[in-house]
Amino acid sequence: MQKRVAVIGAGPSGLAQLRAFQSAAAKGANIPEIVCFEKQENWGGLWNYTWRTGLDEHGEPVHCSMYRYLWSNGPKEGLEFADYSFEEHFGKQIGSYPPRAVLFDYIEGRVKKAGVRDWIRFCTTVRFVRHDPATGKFTVTVHDLKNDTVYDEVFDHVIVASGHFSTPNVPEFPGFSTFGGRVLHAHDFRDAMEFKGKDILIVGTSYSAEDIGSQCWKYGANSITVAHRTAPMGFNWPSNWKEVPILERVDETTAYFKDGTSVKVNAIILCTGYKHHFPFLPDDLRLKTRNRLAAADLYKGVAWVKNPALFYLGMQDQWFTFNMFDAQAWWVRDVIMGRIAIPADEATRAKDVADRVAAEDAGQDAHDAIHYQGDYVKELIAETDYPSFDVDGACEAFFAWKEHKKKGIMTFRDNAYASVITGSMAPLHHTPWKDALEDSMESYLRN
Amino acid sequence: MQKRVAVIGAGPSGLAQLRAFQSAAAKGANIPEIVCFEKQENWGGLWNYTWRTGLDEHGEPVHCSMYRYLWSNGPKEGLEFADYSFEEHFGKQIGSYPPRAVLFDYIEGRVKKAGVRDWIRFCTTVRFVRHDPATGKFTVTVHDLKNDTVYDEVFDHVIVASGHFSTPNVPEFPGFSTFGGRVLHAHDFRDAMEFKGKDILIVGTSYSAEDIGSQCWKYGANSITVAHRTAPMGFNWPSNWKEVPILERVDETTAYFKDGTSVKVNAIILCTGYKHHFPFLPDDLRLKTRNRLAAADLYKGVAWVKNPALFYLGMQDQWFTFNMFDAQAWWVRDVIMGRIAIPADEATRAKDVADRVAAEDAGQDAHDAIHYQGDYVKELIAETDYPSFDVDGACEAFFAWKEHKKKGIMTFRDNAYASVITGSMAPLHHTPWKDALEDSMESYLRN
Numbered sequence: 001m002q003k004r005v006a007v008i009g010a011g012p013s014g015l016a017q018l019r020a021f022q023s024a025a026a027k028g029a030n031i032p033e034i035v036c037f038e039k040q041e042n043w044g045g046l047w048n049y050t051w052r053t054g055l056d057e058h059g060e061p062v063h064c065s066m067y068r069y070l071w072s073n074g075p076k077e078g079l080e081f082a083d084y085s086f087e088e089h090f091g092k093q094i095g096s097y098p099p100r101a102v103l104f105d106y107i108e109g110r111v112k113k114a115g116v117r118d119w120i121r122f123c124t125t126v127r128f129v130r131h132d133p134a135t136g137k138f139t140v141t142v143h144d145l146k147n148d149t150v151y152d153e154v155f156d157h158v159i160v161a162s163g164h165f166s167t168p169n170v171p172e173f174p175g176f177s178t179f180g181g182r183v184l185h186a187h188d189f190r191d192a193m194e195f196k197g198k199d200i201l202i203v204g205t206s207y208s209a210e211d212i213g214s215q216c217w218k219y220g221a222n223s224i225t226v227a228h229r230t231a232p233m234g235f236n237w238p239s240n241w242k243e244v245p246i247l248e249r250v251d252e253t254t255a256y257f258k259d260g261t262s263v264k265v266n267a268i269i270l271c272t273g274y275k276h277h278f279p280f281l282p283d284d285l286r287l288k289t290r291n292r293l294a295a296a297d298l299y300k301g302v303a304w305v306k307n308p309a310l311f312y313l314g315m316q317d318q319w320f321t322f323n324m325f326d327a328q329a330w331w332v333r334d335v336i337m338g339r340i341a342i343p344a345d346e347a348t349r350a351k352d353v354a355d356r357v358a359a360e361d362a363g364q365d366a367h368d369a370i371h372y373q374g375d376y377v378k379e380l381i382a383e384t385d386y387p388s389f390d391v392d393g394a395c396e397a398f399f400a401w402k403e404h405k406k407k408g409i410m411t412f413r414d415n416a417y418a419s420v421i422t423g424s425m426a427p428l429h430h431t432p433w434k435d436a437l438e439d440s441m442e443s444y445l446r447n
Numbered sequence: 448m449q450k451r452v453a454v455i456g457a458g459p460s461g462l463a464q465l466r467a468f469q470s471a472a473a474k475g476a477n478i479p480e481i482v483c484f485e486k487q488e489n490w491g492g493l494w495n496y497t498w499r500t501g502l503d504e505h506g507e508p509v510h511c512s513m514y515r516y517l518w519s520n521g522p523k524e525g526l527e528f529a530d531y532s533f534e535e536h537f538g539k540q541i542g543s544y545p546p547r548a549v550l551f552d553y554i555e556g557r558v559k560k561a562g563v564r565d566w567i568r569f570c571t572t573v574r575f576v577r578h579d580p581a582t583g584k585f586t587v588t589v590h591d592l593k594n595d596t597v598y599d600e601v602f603d604h605v606i607v608a609s610g611h612f613s614t615p616n617v618p619e620f621p622g623f624s625t626f627g628g629r630v631l632h633a634h635d636f637r638d639a640m641e642f643k644g645k646d647i648l649i650v651g652t653s654y655s656a657e658d659i660g661s662q663c664w665k666y667g668a669n670s671i672t673v674a675h676r677t678a679p680m681g682f683n684w685p686s687n688w689k690e691v692p693i694l695e696r697v698d699e700t701t702a703y704f705k706d707g708t709s710v711k712v713n714a715i716i717l718c719t720g721y722k723h724h725f726p727f728l729p730d731d732l733r734l735k736t737r738n739r740l741a742a743a744d745l746y747k748g749v750a751w752v753k754n755p756a757l758f759y760l761g762m763q764d765q766w767f768t769f770n771m772f773d774a775q776a777w778w779v780r781d782v783i784m785g786r787i788a789i790p791a792d793e794a795t796r797a798k799d800v801a802d803r804v805a806a807e808d809a810g811q812d813a814h815d816a817i818h819y820q821g822d823y824v825k826e827l828i829a830e831t832d833y834p835s836f837d838v839d840g841a842c843e844a845f846f847a848w849k850e851h852k853k854k855g856i857m858t859f860r861d862n863a864y865a866s867v868i869t870g871s872m873a874p875l876h877h878t879p880w881k882d883a884l885e886d887s888m889e890s891y892l893r894n
Contacts, residue, residue, distance in 0.1 A: 054501035180640035193627035
């Protein structure tokens, strides 16, 4: 009998999984029945922008963590699909740091071409998954949000591709209950125009802090103050931007920091990261991991050690993104199709995880981490028919990007890199990022 | 064997249920084992204020729809517990429109006295409920959020007391994706100070619109524009407040209405109501109803017609609140304890619902609706030992309140009414509502 596979989520990782199976079918293989459950009305995952925050039109948590004017914060040369280049999609080479809408279009282009939209049940959220040890099967309970009906289906495999940058980690600081301005998490940040002329406090120092602060600066915030827990980001910030030690408390109008300084602010944006959150999974199936390159309990970074009929995609912290999801999806496909064998004993699978953790921990810096994840991508693609590509070249793009950020945090996007898929050089964008207030696809492609 | 009863939610209706069982136990009855599952860290439901919006510290939807500076928008004389008066709690009579913190304290006072806190499992959200027709029992799957463990328990009865003013109904209007200010639902409104000096658009005309607009006005919004779908609220608004026809679209800065007028606004607050939302219930147990006085599919307004081992509390639209939840909770308790019989055949139960719907529909206006719900409360309390009280007197308080609102929408809270439980008159508050910017309990009780 034909196997049935449930894919949870139609974002970049879930779509990679659909494309992986479709590419096998296109080569004549017999593939399982694939059912992809997607909570949103459209595919694209985080790249599917909405103005909504909090709960969506169906009362479900909004998946989107993106905002208007978001441009890629890393070079597109590090994430290009090996089986579908930017040049193939756009008919020409494009700039290296595309705005969100451009990347959405690119992601969509590949799956439109693959013709897998019919495999997806949109507006359908997964309520619960159970595994029956007697049958080895999974019962997936889903809610069809449009028709407001709940139903069960049985699958041989479940692939969790629901992401881990959608459920905010929201700490409380003393005084938040009485602060007289907006307190929000980066997850709910949508439009920098709201903060024009305002004094903004950002808590945190990772990508959200860096990029949301930069957006607010670009669109006219009066001042940006960033509070760090351990160390400042240390870039060459503009003059109305400062980094301060950890936030201790706020009152109605003012934030107070550990070094005794304080600043009046109008809004507080918590850039304090995201949680791996799987409210639809019982204890025996639920991943609990720190956000790291060697995620806990996943053999080869994808197969659930305790029950390798269950897979997770993209649950690592990420330098590599789209192409790493591809590498994982092709590999998972081949396990499900019997082309790759997973060790039968749990101890061997657990040792694989322990080895990966040790290898990550042996790294000294970001440079090592990028190579570590590049090597992981190489390891997976070597075992499948995913098109081999110059992963080391992609690592070089990341190194160059980091140098460009050091040189100028508001100018790094004014650089261009060579594609590791086609070899061609990206054009320099027609307008410096800081002056390009319009972020439409039409505007960006005018080069 | 002792029956097991699951109560979902420890807000006003869930707490009424705990108090109902405890009061029977106090009179010497053998009561079932009660387990109350509460998602939040504390009891009080909507009255448990948090600065958080969207998702909470555990990644779960925030229950709170209340905001700073919220005062009761109806007289406390309409909601007083018949078994625990305001005078018993505060040691004196207090003003008629208490701020949130004062009402929270009152709600908490009764259940502290009852000693039922141990029946509640806090930070525990219900993931799913299933009914097994073979055993007649319910399996409730819950997530202990603090310990991050999921477990099942079996119950004879489930009482859904999770409220229906927590999941926002959020319509989209053309242009929301490109509006350059904050768009939020009333559910996420927290602090009127955020909108000081701002031009605010409110969409909707029900209680949230009226009260959030009034808060913004009181705390210094520059202007308030309220767009209605069918009819304006028609109160005597202040001069910087206007009512306009339905919103047609917005652009970056401006809202356009059906009558061709437009207004520049800084923020849009959607006061567009709430959904009955039960993501933890399958089709055979899930209530689907409009927000009305005669809710669908509930025998006597509480027992699930298709399976009367399942109950819902407080799912009606509400004039009466706390004391109606009490009337329902005492009645449900007596069904579970075998003191009241529910008709064995579904058709009879369904006819009860149809009759209630017809009776509600026969009413002409708000006056009729208030009496209709008052009569419902009387009907229920006549069948239990809940202390009888002057329900018609409470109706009179509602009628007086409506007159006072007509006279002055910014002054109606400066009135006082007589308790229908103790007969004593409430004092006039020491400061007119519009000048009382401080909403603490200490300040309010200084009378």
